[in-house]
Amino acid sequence: MSVDVSPPKTGPTEPATPRGAMWRSGTLRILLGVLAVTVIGLALVYLLGGKEQSLVTQGVVTGLLLGGVYALVSLGLTLIFGVLGIVNFAQGAMLTLAMYLVYFMVTTFGINTYIAVALTVPIMFVFGWLVQSVLMNRLIADGTHERPLLVALGLALLIVNVLLMLFGGLPETVPSPAAGSIRIFGAIADVPRLIAFAGALVVAGALILVLRKTPLGLSIRAVAANGTGASLVGVNVKRVYAMTFGVGAATVAVAGGLLAPFSSLVPSVGDQFTTLAFVIVVLGGLGSVAGAVAGGIFIGLLQTIGALFLPGSGSLLLVFAMFVLVLFVRPQGLFGVKR
């Protein structure tokens, strides 16, 4: 089968540029585009919003940090959805699973939270690898999108409810070794959130390096571009699929670990991220790591700045309206290149 990383093809075929160059120019385009929209939007809010400056500044800082969290969660999904084409509704549940793994290690063995995060990453990699090789690889062969989606949905329900059975529904907290907050331009920023933001950038950088510089990354990109072609030149496609899901799950493990110190841990904590991660991945362009980071920060800002003007969860409505609009008008992502 062919993996559909590119959205429905509507425009003319791509120009004859080398693939690497296209990746790079696409990345640059995404970053510049998001930056431009963000700067213009923020300038408008500062000048015409009619809100107190300190309030907006706090919103910007909070939004940036929230965006970092979103980016972190979306990085794994952009691989799984972008390369495998799986609508992975278990993304949020996998995040929750990682958070509970960290919680379990910290409370049972009394180790440092961030060491527990490092231990969670390989566990989640194996988990993701198993999900793909035991379940999803059986389904992907017939080329339908529904069966992987249904299995992901079942997996999400299964993970959340097994966690509910094991840990109960009462909120738990993971102790944070680096508590406290610092001030940036008069706005308050929690240190654990800053660490999560830095983590998002590091993971994104690492992911880009893996995709561009390693043999694994080369085979992932080859499979994403043309599964049949890749298998003809000797790539074990099913193995690459399993590795991709594994890497996706591993990045979610980092996300869960870094989120745990400032989250109230209940089995449904990850649910909200599933939807947002899809919004971000589609917004940033499927399979684009830089797009996921930019999209995450963009949505984080949209949500917090939007909350200044729209009460309650109205700002989330803005996010979904944006999502549907992007799906309709620019399915290749807000600043993605038409392929």
Added chain:
Amino acid sequence: MTSATITPGRTARALRSTGARRHYITLVIVLVVLFFTPFIAPQTTMAVLIRTLIIALMAIGWNLMSGYAGMFSFGHAVFFGIGAYTDAVLLTRFGISPWLSMFVGAALAAGVGLLITYLCLKYRLTGSYFALATFAFAQMFLLVSMNLPFVNKTEGINIPLLPNESWALMQFAPDSPVYFWIPLVLVGGAIAITIAFISARSGQFAQAIRDDPTAAESLGINLMRYRLIPVAISCAITAVAGVYYVQYYLFIAPEQAFGLQVTTNGIVPAVIGGMSTLWGPLIGAALIGPLSAGIANIVRNPPPVLAFVKGLNGLDVAVYSALLIAIVVFLPKGIYGSIRERVRR
């Protein structure tokens, strides 16, 4: 078939109608058998059976659009919720009978469903993207209902309990068998509509489009029109399920109307029973409804052998999701679909 000169077209029509007739006869037998359930089943199980009928109705509705017409909806909560809120608002604010709300809700849901699907098809969203877009619409409806003072935001709407029975307002004594018979008739009606649709021209066209849109279009089938017809029917049926849900539980809130759980409730029975099959949704619901309720009951009051499961909340959903995964991986045609295939061979 007594006539000696039968044109091929007539034969085909005769065959098709006997197929439909067989389905109608089966349906009548099933309905008659189920009609007597309230007299046999213990009173404590009635709530479970009624809930089973409601999810069966949702599954039948979902199956029309996502199974037969092949447009995988991941946001059917939109239509369920529209039905539910139509009934709640019309009844509490204007005193309008739920029977009328069924039609109003169905019409509204069909309209919204047509609009959403039309936009999705116009912008060529297919497969995963179509599923994601429908899901996004469900989330938007959820958020709007949570923020709209008109529908009491997150607090939801309570339907006042009447002192007397009333057919017009669809309220009966708590143990009345009518609470079972109404959804039974609705399920029967939905299955009859499905039979009529799949044996009609428009249903055949819709299935042809699902199997190969290019071939169907080249034969002159209007893709948009014959995709939208099943969507409208599907959304209307789902909305009726929402109306009855409110009338039975006398309460509706955003999560119960537009939450992801609602969409899942419609999808899972259809998938487990068999997508694109007539009886799959009903069989799936008949399996899932009592199974989850039974497990939830065991978790609350376990027999001595199973004492360790006491208070293990989530076991019911865990079992049902494991079953869902197993069915999708090993029996992709669902239980009924696989059995039918085995028998035909």
